[in-house]
Amino acid sequence: MIRLVIFDFSGTLGYYDPVEHQRIFEKLREFDLPENSQKQIVALQKALPEYFCNATGWNGLVDKITQKLGIVLEADRRDALAAFLERKLLCKLFDDAAEAIKSPQDKAILSLSSKFAIESIPELRHFEIFSPDVIGVAKPDKKAFLAVLEKMNAKPEQAAMVGDSLENDILPALELGIKPILIDRKGDIEIDNPAITKISSLKELKKYL
Numbered sequence: 318m319i320r321l322v323i324f325d326f327s328g329t330l331g332y333y334d335p336v337e338h339q340r341i342f343e344k345l346r347e348f349d350l351p352e353n354s355q356k357q358i359v360a361l362q363k364a365l366p367e368y369f370c371n372a373t374g375w376n377g378l379v380d381k382i383t384q385k386l387g388i389v390l391e392a393d394r395r396d397a398l399a400a401f402l403e404r405k406l407l408c409k410l411f412d413d414a415a416e417a418i419k420s421p422q423d424k425a426i427l428s429l430s431s432k433f434a435i436e437s438i439p440e441l442r443h444f445e446i447f448s449p450d451v452i453g454v455a456k457p458d459k460k461a462f463l464a465v466l467e468k469m470n471a472k473p474e475q476a477a478m479v480g481d482s483l484e485n486d487i488l489p490a491l492e493l494g495i496k497p498i499l500i501d502r503k504g505d506i507e508i509d510n511p512a513i514t515k516i517s518s519l520k521e522l523k524k525y526l
Contacts, residue, residue: 318475319422319475319476319477319496319526320422320423320471320475320476321422321423321424321425321466321469321471321475321476321477322417322420322422322423322424322425322476322477322479322522322526323425323426323427323462323465323476323477323478323479323490323495324417324424324425324426324427324444324479324480325426325427325428325456325478325479325480325481325482325485325486326408326426326428326430326435327408327428327429327430328480328481328482328500328502329479329480329481329486329500329519330410330411330414330417330426330441330519331408331409331410331411331414331438332408332409332411333365333408333409364385368381368382368385369429369430369431369434371431371449372431372433372450373431373433373450374399374431374433375399375400375402375403375433376395376396376399378399378402379395379398379399379402380395383395383398403437408430408434408435408438410438410440410441411502411519413518413519413520414440414519416518416519416520416522416523417479417519417522418440418441418443420522420523420526422526423445423469423471424443424444424445425444425445425446425447425465425468425469426441426444426445426446426447426448427447427448427456427461427462427465427478427486428446428447428448429448429449429455429456429485430448431448431449431450432446432448432450432451433450435448445465445468445469447461447464447465447468449461452464452465456485456486456489457484457485457486457488457489458489459489459492459493461489462478462489462490462493462495463493466495473493473494473495474494474495474496476495476496477495477496477497477498477525477526478490478495478496478497478498479498479500479519479522480498480499480500481499481500481501481502483499483506483508486499487499487513491510491512491513496514496525497512497513497514498513498514498515498516498522498525499513499514499515499516500515500516500517500518500519501515501516501517502517502518504517
């Protein structure tokens with residue numbers, strides 16, 4: 318019986334809004350960013366997940382962005398930009414995340430994003446959040462999954478892992494004996510392992526738990 322569901326975050330429960338990335342880039346121009354370009358926007362969009370993984374707070378995120386873009390900010394302007402990002406750079410939940418939120422099992426999030434970026438979403442307040450800055454190890458290292466099991470007092474066979482990445486979420490869980498559930502929203506991931514459950518929406522999750 319599954320009593321613990323471990324969710325990946327980005328691509329599984331939520332996503333980063335590209336519209337907000339554009340607004341953020343416009344805001345950065347006020348902080349002496351060189352000429353705005355689509356190439357720079359795309360580069361920033363690609364880099365943000367890595368920045369979230371390694372930053373320990375909004376000021377730390379500002380430091381990583383400004384270092385990448387070659388901007389030097391005074392302390393007060395750094396704080397102002399951090400406050401802006403905290404208001405604007407919020408992850409949004411997929412519509413079907415409500416199915417995960419109301420599930421009766423214990424719920425955890427094992428993410429490559431830092432905890433500060435996830436815990437700002439009020440709907441996820443009942444989830445235990447495990448991120449590299451919290452447990453000191455990151456997926457796909459199996460130690461990350463074991464850290465969740467230990468903290469949540471669950472055995473592998475009592476847990477399910479729901480994620481959108483075979484490498485980061487599904488295969489490590491499978492090796493540990495955790496039930497692997499792959500969410501493939503676009504229908505473009507090919508698998509031939511019957512031990513892996515594949516869904517296209519979290520609305521399907523209930524029948525596999």
